[in-house]
Amino acid sequence: MSTVNTVTEQLTAAGQAIEHDSFAIIDAEAGRHAYSAEQWPIVRRMIHANADFEFNGLTDFHPGAVRAGVAAMLRGGTPVVADVEMICSGLSRPRLAHFGMSTHQFISDADVIAQAQAQNTTRAVQAMRKAHRLGLLQGAVVGIGNAPTALIELVRLIMEDGVRPALVVGMPVGFVSAAESKDLMAQIADVPWIVIRGRKGGSTLVVAALPAADDDPGHVADLRHQVFRLCGPHDPHRHPHHQGRAHAVLHAPPHEFHQRGGLLAD
């Protein structure tokens, strides 16, 4: 199996044409929506990922979510912590590398499995605790596409242990506690989040919603500008790496952002 994943990049003209037409169809059929200009491209990618227009409505954003996600990405070196490996393999590796982001998931680790069995809880809970023990959650982008118990544990870590991820993309799927876990997350004011209300969710939706998937050239350019103002030279101690990173991104060759991408391979 190849270790290179450029699956989220449209590298061919044929692939770009298909994606262009797909988004045009979505725009034509989606009808009215209540999302901001910075939120809609994310919802549109989610509709694209599952061919399901219900995400126009079910998707809900903390007001600071999109900027927080892009800021985390531009900061450089931000970890992405996921509940399952499918999310990690769905993200664009060249894009992650460009922003110095690393991916982490612990669901299949022997110590996680052993602790879950010993404590009569789930692997997903123990995997979140392991990420916390390793110091990975602080300032991280956390993507949960599978296990409601992972999101519930993350909410507990935020409320009780003061954990502060940069952004939580909370989209567990299921019939037991999934809707409730997302309603819990959406009550948090101190940590930005994007959630899908109700039962729906999944790895492909998390991949579509994660800021590393963001690829609309105009959108990224706008956000680069906003983020540079937002967390730029005025607050250098908070984001020690961001200045050089933001500078590098602002001065990156435009073609790096003009290559259309998205979840779908061509």
Add this chain to the structure above:
Amino acid sequence: MSTVNTVTEQLTAAGQAIEHDSFAIIDAEAGRHAYSAEQWPIVRRMIHANADFEFNGLTDFHPGAVRAGVAAMLRGGTPVVADVEMICSGLSRPRLAHFGMSTHQFISDADVIAQAQAQNTTRAVQAMRKAHRLGLLQGAVVGIGNAPTALIELVRLIMEDGVRPALVVGMPVGFVSAAESKDLMAQIADVPWIVIRGRKGGSTLVVAALPAADDDPGHVADLRHQVFRLCGPHDPHRHPHHQGRAHAVLHAPPHEFHQRGGLLAD
């Protein structure tokens, strides 16, 4: 990132309880369906994967699909060829190893990208052709969750080049040619298939539908019996490896099949 993936196995009592309750809810809410006893567990897993009851109806089976998939799995050494890496990482590695199955995807290979650009086609088309050149499609289980062009090319290889996969799980998602690609596949009589009609699809659904995900103890026991009769001692030259494999599987300790699994991690 861990190289071990047991994400599709419910290893804890807590995870098993959640999955048990989830399937009970699906059965209670799904209402009537027109699927056979061997097809319904697959549709149920797909509903479980995306929390979408539309798959009760949209999912369509070649009449020989389920048996063909299980036979391919029991035969031993059967390759799984996927269009994207997310499918490969979503499958249970212990389960694949148990049946000697290998996974393959070529979407990000340099030669695939170069040929797609040179011929003004998509990477997905070239990736299918590469799988064919390597002799991997013959007798394989092919899972397509992303690119309609991959499925269209596979149909062409079946019709024009005589390629005969054991089973095609054709579930590309999208707004351009996705529905048409699946209607094309569903016209094929000589190769068994499972498709989702219309636009919906995705990697998580392919993972849920692939026979390696099959885990209902009674269902697997029934199918082991059927398949043993079907492709057992009476036709040894057709499946040279199956006898020892089928024997081993038939005499495997029951707990190997009693561990509930499925797409979702606990």
